[in-house]
Amino acid sequence: MTPDIFYVEDDTDYAFFMQNAVQEVKETLNLSIVEDGKEALEKLQAFADTKTKPKLILLDLNLPGLSGLDLLKFIRDIPYLKSVPVILFSTSDHPDDVKASIEFGANAYLTKPDGYDNLLKCVHSVHDFWFNQHLRLN
Amino acid sequence: MNKFSVDLTNCDKEPIHIPGKIQSHGFLIAINKIDFTITYISENTSDYVSTPAKNLLNQPISVLSNHFSHEPDFNIENLLKLGVIRKSFDAISPYPIAINEKPFYLIINTSVNDWLLEFEPVSLQYDIQSLVGRSASAMLQGKSVSALLKGAATEVKKLIGYDRIMIYKFLDDGHGEVVAEEREDHLEPFFGLHYPATDIPKQARELYKLSLTRLIADVNTDDSPIITFNETTALDLTNGSLRAVSPIHIQYLKNMGVYSSFSISLIANGELWGLIACHNYSSKFIDYKAREGAKLIGEILSSALEYRQEEENSETVELFNNTANVLSEHLNRDKYLIEALTNYDKTLLNVTHGTGVAIVFENELKTIGEVPDDESIWDLVAWLKDNSDESIYYTHRLSEIFHPAKKYKDIASGILACSLSKDPVEIMIWFKPEQISTVNWAGNPDKPVTAFVDGLASLSPRKSFETWSEVVNNTSEKWMPEEITSVLRIREIIVAHINKKANEIRLLNEKLQSAYEELDTFSYTISHDLRTPLTSIKTYAELMLKNKTLDDKGKNMLDRIINSANKMNFLIKEILNLARVGRSEIVFETVNMQSLLAEVSAEVWSAFKADNAELILGQLVDLKGDKTMIAQVFTNLISNAVKYSSMVKSPKIEVSAVIDGGETIYAIKDNGMGIDNRYYDRVFELFKRMENVKDIEGTGVGLAIVKRIVERHNGRVWFESKLHVGSTFYVAFKNK
Numbered sequence: 001m002t003p004d005i006f007y008v009e010d011d012t013d014y015a016f017f018m019q020n021a022v023q024e025v026k027e028t029l030n031l032s033i034v035e036d037g038k039e040a041l042e043k044l045q046a047f048a049d050t051k052t053k054p055k056l057i058l059l060d061l062n063l064p065g066l067s068g069l070d071l072l073k074f075i076r077d078i079p080y081l082k083s084v085p086v087i088l089f090s091t092s093d094h095p096d097d098v099k100a101s102i103e104f105g106a107n108a109y110l111t112k113p114d115g116y117d118n119l120l121k122c123v124h125s126v127h128d129f130w131f132n133q134h135l136r137l138n
Numbered sequence: 139m140n141k142f143s144v145d146l147t148n149c150d151k152e153p154i155h156i157p158g159k160i161q162s163h164g165f166l167i168a169i170n171k172i173d174f175t176i177t178y179i180s181e182n183t184s185d186y187v188s189t190p191a192k193n194l195l196n197q198p199i200s201v202l203s204n205h206f207s208h209e210p211d212f213n214i215e216n217l218l219k220l221g222v223i224r225k226s227f228d229a230i231s232p233y234p235i236a237i238n239e240k241p242f243y244l245i246i247n248t249s250v251n252d253w254l255l256e257f258e259p260v261s262l263q264y265d266i267q268s269l270v271g272r273s274a275s276a277m278l279q280g281k282s283v284s285a286l287l288k289g290a291a292t293e294v295k296k297l298i299g300y301d302r303i304m305i306y307k308f309l310d311d312g313h314g315e316v317v318a319e320e321r322e323d324h325l326e327p328f329f330g331l332h333y334p335a336t337d338i339p340k341q342a343r344e345l346y347k348l349s350l351t352r353l354i355a356d357v358n359t360d361d362s363p364i365i366t367f368n369e370t371t372a373l374d375l376t377n378g379s380l381r382a383v384s385p386i387h388i389q390y391l392k393n394m395g396v397y398s399s400f401s402i403s404l405i406a407n408g409e410l411w412g413l414i415a416c417h418n419y420s421s422k423f424i425d426y427k428a429r430e431g432a433k434l435i436g437e438i439l440s441s442a443l444e445y446r447q448e449e450e451n452s453e454t455v456e457l458f459n460n461t462a463n464v465l466s467e468h469l470n471r472d473k474y475l476i477e478a479l480t481n482y483d484k485t486l487l488n489v490t491h492g493t494g495v496a497i498v499f500e501n502e503l504k505t506i507g508e509v510p511d512d513e514s515i516w517d518l519v520a521w522l523k524d525n526s527d528e529s530i531y532y533t534h535r536l537s538e539i540f541h542p543a544k545k546y547k548d549i550a551s552g553i554l555a556c557s558l559s560k561d562p563v564e565i566m567i568w569f570k571p572e573q574i575s576t577v578n579w580a581g582n583p584d585k586p587v588t589a590f591v592d593g594l595a596s597l598s599p600r601k602s603f604e605t606w607s608e609v610v611n612n613t614s615e616k617w618m619p620e621e622i623t624s625v626l627r628i629r630e631i632i633v634a635h636i637n638k639k640a641n642e643i644r645l646l647n648e649k650l651q652s653a654y655e656e657l658d659t660f661s662y663t664i665s666h667d668l669r670t671p672l673t674s675i676k677t678y679a680e681l682m683l684k685n686k687t688l689d690d691k692g693k694n695m696l697d698r699i700i701n702s703a704n705k706m707n708f709l710i711k712e713i714l715n716l717a718r719v720g721r722s723e724i725v726f727e728t729v730n731m732q733s734l735l736a737e738v739s740a741e742v743w744s745a746f747k748a749d750n751a752e753l754i755l756g757q758l759v760d761l762k763g764d765k766t767m768i769a770q771v772f773t774n775l776i777s778n779a780v781k782y783s784s785m786v787k788s789p790k791i792e793v794s795a796v797i798d799g800g801e802t803i804y805a806i807k808d809n810g811m812g813i814d815n816r817y818y819d820r821v822f823e824l825f826k827r828m829e830n831v832k833d834i835e836g837t838g839v840g841l842a843i844v845k846r847i848v849e850r851h852n853g854r855v856w857f858e859s860k861l862h863v864g865s866t867f868y869v870a871f872k873n874k
Binding site (some may be wrong): 011013017020031091112114115116117119 | 181434669670671674676677678681700707
């Protein structure tokens, strides 16, 4: 099954919150989560091989082993996945991280919201933009 | 023969050891060491033998026996050979003989190629040995050096019966001083008189070291020439006691009215310490045995002097060493160097015999005892810095070298300075007061020659013996070698101590450095490892709140969890902010305060929902500094103003700036609860919160951040406050 959102997150708690928030925003939205870069690489390669394309990719910036930026670079190098919107997602609000992410070809950089209510708001906006507005723009 | 013509300009070079003459109270025959023939003979020998003296020249020694023939056992040749075998004539001389039925002593000494046979009359009727022993022990009763000297003079007078006995001491520059005297009551005292160095020329001093006694029996008799067939070599009379006296010296004695003179050398540590000088005002011969007794007294005195002087010196050294040890202990125990050296019973002052001491250390001056005023000392320190490259500098005539010292010469004519560090100047200076001493010269040393008169008298060293006194100004007591050693020792102790301290500081610094690095790591840990779980706690609590089955009590507890997590999160952020101030680079720019304060106040007012608080902006002046950091300063100060005035009816916060000299000073004033002045110093300390603000939320970090930022900008921060009236915080930034 092609996931609507592919999410790479090593923090299982945050992954759990995200799962909850996404479900709360839209019950039918399909979220696929992997915990590290290596697993993510395999999954991404599988997407390319099976010609399944997620609608949105969320990458945590700080991952053990391969970082979110490494994954972003990998995605941009696979022609099939090149056009998938990628959002970098991190606790850091350091300008250097933001700058690097955009340079590597991220479509957006989001600082992880503090608390569930804020996360819910955030997922709402992301959903509204990338799944409604954005798609219509395309 | 001796053709040397002597006058005052060359008396230093007069060959007084080969005068070619002898004093005529005895006679002399010299015997060649190899062939035992008579090589030199004094002319007056004719008076004692039955043939003219010159007839004896070149004769074998055996002929002498014919002339002293009534002594059946006497054989001079055997006597000489005995001395040669024994390598010494000490046990043989004086050998009693009779000439024309009169008792004589034969005294044998050695010269370069010859034996000197000197014959002199025996005048002493009793054995002087026991008297010498008693004299020696009486003299040694004296415990101090001066008592010893006085005793020696008294005892020598008893032995030889001369009118005046002086102990004469040679000082550093070669001039002499009479340090003890024993005389007939009617004589004018010479005690305390000084004699110029020229009075006893250098070669005479050398002779005094070789030949320990010297008798001039009668200045008014004619000398007897020595005759010889050897035209090329004069007879060396260094060891002869009959040696004739330099005409200059004879004149010198005559001018003083002295008829007979006798001197005994005093040798300490191989150097001529002084003389026992004996004068008689009529001619008086001293018997050989009495001379030898006096010589023995002189030798005993010499070794006693050496011992006593060493004893006195070692007492001084011990005292100084003791001081050094005590100061060293203080340094180890005390925190501050200057206090350790100046605050106790034993201080730097006890390191020398000085009467005052000053120490300049870490740009502070501390003095003990009699010292010039502070300003003069600083001037002196500056002068020493420029004029002395050595670690030790000393003088006993400071004002003659450094003229400004004239005005305090009474306290500091002598200084002993010891540098601890050249740059910055750290130095210790000991002071000795001026000694206005009167030196009584026996004749003006600067004018040795009086009016020219005909003949020898015109060549005399000085005819006038009236006392000529000189007042010595601008001079302190000299610094002793023991004092200089003591100062160097203290210097070593202090320098070692400073180095040790510096080392400790360096180690401490290294520890601090590593602690700071650990703190960095710690901050990072807080940021990433603490905040993430904290977020999880909060988020789970929020998720649980969505559970419809939860009762109100449960909801209330979850709210509290969330609230605590928020507080903790805020605290962590603040600590990170503080750490960041220390580490990040300051980017200087001109900060538009109008817009900065608008942003900051909007943020603060919304954060604290402070709608009822009034903000009054006065004159605002742009600042130079790091914009982010300055924003942080004003955010914290204005937040505090709003927070701590929220309980009053109509809070009023005023912000305004003035330019004062090189600074721009901002004042942030509120009409809130105020700060108890007792806690003034603690207000800016990390995590310190005043008792009266317990009910108001805060971390105790905000003002610490303000202080840190302002200090990193080389600015200042302070406050004025009155309880229940309000506080005004000031921050001053440099205008540059």
